[in-house]
Amino acid sequence: MNSPSSPRWGILGPGGIARAFTSDLRTAGLDVAAVGSRRRETAEAFAADFAIPHAHGSYEELVADPDVDIVYIATPHPMHAANALLALAAGKHVLVEKAFTLNAAEALEVRDAAAERGLLAMEAMWTRYLPHMVRIRELVESGALGEVRAVTADHTQLLPSDPAHRINALELGGGALLDLGVYPVSFAWDILGEPLSIAAAARIGDAGSDTEVATIMTHASGALSTSISASRAAGPNTATIIGTEARIDIDSVWYTATSFRLVSPDGTVIEEFRSDIDGRGMQYQALAAERYLAEGRTDSDVLPIDETVAIMATLDEIRDLVGVHYPGEE
Ligand SMILES: NC(=O)C1=CN([C@@H]2O[C@H](COP(=O)(O)OP(=O)(O)OC[C@H]3O[C@@H](n4cnc5c(N)ncnc54)[C@H](OP(=O)(O)O)[C@@H]3O)[C@@H](O)[C@H]2O)C=CC1
Numbered sequence: 001m002n003s004p005s006s007p008r009w010g011i012l013g014p015g016g017i018a019r020a021f022t023s024d025l026r027t028a029g030l031d032v033a034a035v036g037s038r039r040r041e042t043a044e045a046f047a048a049d050f051a052i053p054h055a056h057g058s059y060e061e062l063v064a065d066p067d068v069d070i071v072y073i074a075t076p077h078p079m080h081a082a083n084a085l086l087a088l089a090a091g092k093h094v095l096v097e098k099a100f101t102l103n104a105a106e107a108l109e110v111r112d113a114a115a116e117r118g119l120l121a122m123e124a125m126w127t128r129y130l131p132h133m134v135r136i137r138e139l140v141e142s143g144a145l146g147e148v149r150a151v152t153a154d155h156t157q158l159l160p161s162d163p164a165h166r167i168n169a170l171e172l173g174g175g176a177l178l179d180l181g182v183y184p185v186s187f188a189w190d191i192l193g194e195p196l197s198i199a200a201a202a203r204i205g206d207a208g209s210d211t212e213v214a215t216i217m218t219h220a221s222g223a224l225s226t227s228i229s230a231s232r233a234a235g236p237n238t239a240t241i242i243g244t245e246a247r248i249d250i251d252s253v254w255y256t257a258t259s260f261r262l263v264s265p266d267g268t269v270i271e272e273f274r275s276d277i278d279g280r281g282m283q284y285q286a287l288a289a290e291r292y293l294a295e296g297r298t299d300s301d302v303l304p305i306d307e308t309v310a311i312m313a314t315l316d317e318i319r320d321l322v323g324v325h326y327p328g329e330e
């Protein structure tokens with residue numbers, strides 16, 4: 001799959017998700033050239049696990065590596081903007097984990113820095129690039145559902161309750177919305193576009209961050225979307241797109257590679273889709289990034305950077321409604 005001109009990846013912040021992503025890059029035969037950690041020993045251990053040629057003991061060293069073309073940023077959300085700006089200043093393209101940044105202001109900074117340098121800055125909203133989502137967008141655009149009137153999705157997981165864990169601690173961008181709710185909100189944006197109005201409610205945990213959040217959005221198309229994110233209990237993790245002529249039921253876990261059915265109002269299954277992929281599926285976004293670079297493009301057509309910024313603004317608005325602010329935002 002690799003060609004001599006394939007971009008060479010650098011992994012920044014070798015924690016849990018960096019491990020899953022790197023494994024998927026390896027499965028897809030992509031070129032992982034370097035890893036950078038705040039601790040050299042961590043970088044060396046990660047490099048040994050994945051046979052990565054260069055291990056760097058700082059993020060500065062990683063982005064300065066001439067063998068790296070694109071940096072995957074996998075630190076906690078509050079570090080995304082600074083890490084992405086560091087890589088862009090060194091002339092590297094960036095693929096930045098969700099939530100892209102802490103808020104829309106930071107996302108704009110990253111967007112503008114990439115644009116100034118003619119570099120790709122892309123949100124690692126991997127779900128959008130998965131085969132079932134590609135087919136779902138085709139079906140929606142073809143009119144197979146008629147007019148879409150509603151979208152529902154939940155992302156709920158039983159995650160650590162330790163107030164110091166990144167899922168909870170405000171200084172690490174804690175909260176169900178930015179970690180989990182970003183998936184259903186991005187999904188609603190994908191299918192229905194911009195929300196015109198937002199209602200939201202949340203429960204706030206001991207750490208001061210949101211542990212459960214529910215939103216109802218009214219979209220420019222006139223349709224509604226609802227989403228639930230929760231970090232203290234696992235629900236169905238399914239999603240539905242309801243149209244006037246048919247609906248799509250996406251099976252659990254809807255935001256990973258999964259199956260779905262196109263169903264008519266009388267319950268007849270019109271089409272069934274099953275995912276058959278290697279690995280977790282995080283390679284599809286990387287393959288898309290490589291394709292954009294090969295075509296000399298600096299934006300994603302699946303999730304353009306302006307939409308990422310707008311999604312961050314939606315998340316800002318939801319956080320305003322439920323009263324969650326991060327240090328330095330007040
Ligand atoms: N796409 C997906 O399915 C998933 C995406 N994510 C996203 O990835 C990001 C990282 O999550 P996850 O991998 O679970 O987190 P981890 O805590 O497992 O890893 C984060 C890494 O970031 C580095 N880091 C830099 N600064 C800090 C800091 N102040 N505190 C802690 N770690 C720091 C550390 O690496 P080092 O010290 O070695 O430099 C650490 O290993 C989040 O933004 C999250 O939303 C997470 C899980 C799934």
Ligand SMILES: O=C1CO[C@H](CO)[C@@H](O)[C@@H]1O
Nearest residue numbers: 098157159167178179180
């Ligand atoms: O994106 C994500 C998917 O699920 C993880 C938990 O397993 C989350 O914490 C994460 O950020």
